[in-house]
Amino acid sequence: MAVYTHVPAEEMAALLARYGLGGLRSAKGIAGGVENSNYLVEAEGGRFILTLYEKRVDAGDLPFFLALLDHLADRGLPVPRALRDRDGVQVQTVAGRPACLIEFLEGVSLSHPTPAQARATGEALGRMHAALADFTPERPNSLGLVGWAALAARCGAAVDTIAPGLSARIAEEIAFLDAHWPTDLPRAVIHADLFPDNVLMLGDAVTGVIDFYFACTETRAWDLAVTHSAWAFSGDGADYRAEIGDALLAGYEATFGLSDAERAALPVLARGSALRFTLTRAWDWLNTPADAMVTRKDPLAYLRRLDFYAAHPECFPA
Numbered sequence: 001m002a003v004y005t006h007v008p009a010e011e012m013a014a015l016l017a018r019y020g021l022g023g024l025r026s027a028k029g030i031a032g033g034v035e036n037s038n039y040l041v042e043a044e045g046g047r048f049i050l051t052l053y054e055k056r057v058d059a060g061d062l063p064f065f066l067a068l069l070d071h072l073a074d075r076g077l078p079v080p081r082a083l084r085d086r087d088g089v090q091v092q093t094v095a096g097r098p099a100c101l102i103e104f105l106e107g108v109s110l111s112h113p114t115p116a117q118a119r120a121t122g123e124a125l126g127r128m129h130a131a132l133a134d135f136t137p138e139r140p141n142s143l144g145l146v147g148w149a150a151l152a153a154r155c156g157a158a159v160d161t162i163a164p165g166l167s168a169r170i171a172e173e174i175a176f177l178d179a180h181w182p183t184d185l186p187r188a189v190i191h192a193d194l195f196p197d198n199v200l201m202l203g204d205a206v207t208g209v210i211d212f213y214f215a216c217t218e219t220r221a222w223d224l225a226v227t228h229s230a231w232a233f234s235g236d237g238a239d240y241r242a243e244i245g246d247a248l249l250a251g252y253e254a255t256f257g258l259s260d261a262e263r264a265a266l267p268v269l270a271r272g273s274a275l276r277f278t279l280t281r282a283w284d285w286l287n288t289p290a291d292a293m294v295t296r297k298d299p300l301a302y303l304r305r306l307d308f309y310a311a312h313p314e315c316f317p318a
């Protein structure tokens with residue numbers, strides 16, 4: 001469960017009063033997620049998510065993320081806005097952390113999506129990219145190619161305690177990606193973390209896209225590569241599920257589409273995605289505080305994806 005910061009009930013009730021949402025009925029820490037503290041809050045005025053920003057979320061980036069959510073919600077995408085209090089303020093301080101009260105969206109995140117659900121997700125990603133065409137704010141990607149080398153250096157040889165030889169494998173892959181990374185593809189603001197746990201679904205319909213806190217200006221097709229790496233494998237990364245990968249790509253093609261150059265770059269972009277999550281998971285594996293109520297995610301599940309993408313570029317049809 002990701003609850004790094006405890007919020008006393010009295011402080012939660014005082015927060016709700018600022019929004020005119022009536023009394024607090026219940027507040028529960030949410031199991032799931034690794035980045036922020038999340039509470040499901042039941043108030044007399046409705047059900048909400050309270051997010052306290054921890055770790056990698058810089059409070060200075062919050063205006064970018066909240067403008068992005070408003071932009072997408074204005075265009076009909078199923079994303080949760082941050083509520084404004086009676087003074088029009090979206091970002092609060094709760095238990096000493098920057099925090100937002102966020103609209104609750106229905107739906108469940110899937111562990112074993114079907115091809116139809118993967119297709120709907122690809123369609124939603126394509127619709128999101130279309131809606132972002134006129135979104136002008138920018139945010140650099142601190143977890144792109146340059147950031148990977150820096151993070152690998154910070155992890156150092158300690159990653160070899162996770163798997164023997166891992167630091168050498170990471171260095172080799174960064175050298176490969178440096179040499180082959182496409183530099184001339186269209187760039188845009190992307191979600192950058194569209195994992196199954198960030199897509200809420202009812203049946204085959206996408207009812208929510210959440211967790212935009214890695215959104216950044218990047219090679220747009222990388223978003224599809226990230227989504228592919230997160231969806232098209234068994235959880236441990238040992239098995240590639242071609243029917244899921246194909247459905248995801250088909251859904252994206254139906255609502256947005258790829259140029260020939262973007263399609264040709266997908267195998268390299270996917271290797272970059274697999275490395276990104278191997279690295280951030282390895283960092284978390286080595287640095288998660290012992291008292292955090294959080295389940296660490298397995299870095300090797302992404303190393304296996306990396307091995308698969310390196311061996312099977314043909315999983316992305318030309």
Ligand SMILES: Nc1ncnc2c1ncn2[C@@H]1O[C@H](COP(=O)(O)OP(=O)(O)OP(=O)(O)O)[C@@H](O)[C@H]1O
Nearest residue numbers: 030032033034035036038049080103104105210211
């Ligand atoms: N707006 C929302 N409506 C409904 N449920 C939500 C909403 N936001 C978050 N949740 C629930 O809280 C969980 C954790 O949220 P979120 O994924 O944003 O956390 P995180 O710590 O940032 O996670 P991650 O590890 O994916 O970066 C989600 O899986 C979902 O169950």
Ligand SMILES: N[C@@H](CCO)C(=O)O
Nearest residue numbers: 193195277280281297
């Ligand atoms: N979605 C990521 C966590 C956020 O970087 C993971 O599963 O590793």
